[in-house]
Amino acid sequence: MNDKKAAAYRLGFITLAILAVLTIVEFFVAVYMETLVLLFIIALLKAAVIVQNFMHIARLWREESH
Amino acid sequence: MSAVSTTHESHDDLHAGGHEVPYSTQLRSNRLGLWLFMFSELFLFGALLTTRFVLWGNTRPDLSQEIGLLATGILLASSFFMYRSEVAIANGDQKAFLRSALVAATMGIIFFIMVVVMEWNIFGLSGDLFGIELFGHLKPSDGVYGGVFFAMTGMHALHVLSGVAFILIIWWNGRRGFFTAERHWGVEATAIYWHYVDVIWVFFYPVLYLMGKAV
Numbered sequence: 001m002n003d004k005k006a007a008a009y010r011l012g013f014i015t016l017a018i019l020a021v022l023t024i025v026e027f028f029v030a031v032y033m034e035t036l037v038l039l040f041i042i043a044l045l046k047a048a049v050i051v052q053n054f055m056h057i058a059r060l061w062r063e064e065s066h
Numbered sequence: 067m068s069a070v071s072t073t074h075e076s077h078d079d080l081h082a083g084g085h086e087v088p089y090s091t092q093l094r095s096n097r098l099g100l101w102l103f104m105f106s107e108l109f110l111f112g113a114l115l116t117t118r119f120v121l122w123g124n125t126r127p128d129l130s131q132e133i134g135l136l137a138t139g140i141l142l143a144s145s146f147f148m149y150r151s152e153v154a155i156a157n158g159d160q161k162a163f164l165r166s167a168l169v170a171a172t173m174g175i176i177f178f179i180m181v182v183v184m185e186w187n188i189f190g191l192s193g194d195l196f197g198i199e200l201f202g203h204l205k206p207s208d209g210v211y212g213g214v215f216f217a218m219t220g221m222h223a224l225h226v227l228s229g230v231a232f233i234l235i236i237w238w239n240g241r242r243g244f245f246t247a248e249r250h251w252g253v254e255a256t257a258i259y260w261h262y263v264d265v266i267w268v269f270f271y272p273v274l275y276l277m278g279k280a281v
Contacts, residue, residue: 005157016146030276046268054261
């Protein structure tokens with residue numbers, strides 16, 4: 001497996017781990033804290049992580065062929 | 067959309083009057099188009115989200131937390147596999163691309179079944195597993211709670227279904243050797259669309275299942 005592919009796979013695992021942790025935190029915040037603002041912030045964080053790491057939004061303004 | 071490409075325009079092409087758009091230019095246009103489409107869809111989902119808060123206020127229907135959390139986990143995992151699929155084809159690994167795409171599609175179908183069969187309970191089933199209620203009780207006719215819940219999850223489920231269809235299409239075309247490490251826009255577009263479906267659920271899950279007092 002080349003370095004670039006391995007790094008990309010590693011990023012995938014890290015992103016999934018972050019999403020899993022945030023989801024669990026979100027659940028406990030909802031059950032024990034009942035705060036809408038914090039729940040929205042967690043959702044925004046999860047969305048940002050997906051948009052940045054999985055959806056490669058940076059490619060929109062980066063010059064690359066693939 | 068076919069991406070006609072050359073890495074350089076030959077003297078003869080120019081003389082023939084042909085305009086060959088470099089693949090990198092076509093790719094950037096495709097990406098911008100896709101993101102603009104997704105931006106437009108934000109208005110649709112945003113309207114549904116706003117409706118939820120206007121009609122439910124600080125309350126929500128009493129839904130199964132187990133189904134909600136499990137379905138969310140499955141959808142997040144499917145996004146992970148779709149990402150792996152895209153990375154694989156970008157690095158020329160056809161087998162990993164096909165395998166991961168199929169896993170992502172399967173998890174998408176499981177999510178769809180969990181929403182439609184379990185949460186919506188379209189077959190009117192009942193039962194529990196280790197004390198956990200497996201099937202929902204809310205109906206579309208249950209006032210504002212039923213109406214909004216089914217509208218939001220229904221619109222999202224339609225996107226899940228279309229996303230699964232796209233994944234299966236690229237899987238099928240991938241088996242026929244359609245995609246390469248240098249050219250796989252179909253895979254990239256499908257992956258981005260699938261992640262978008264996931265992002266929508268990232269907001270829908272807490273507003274439907276977690277926010278507000280259960281009534």
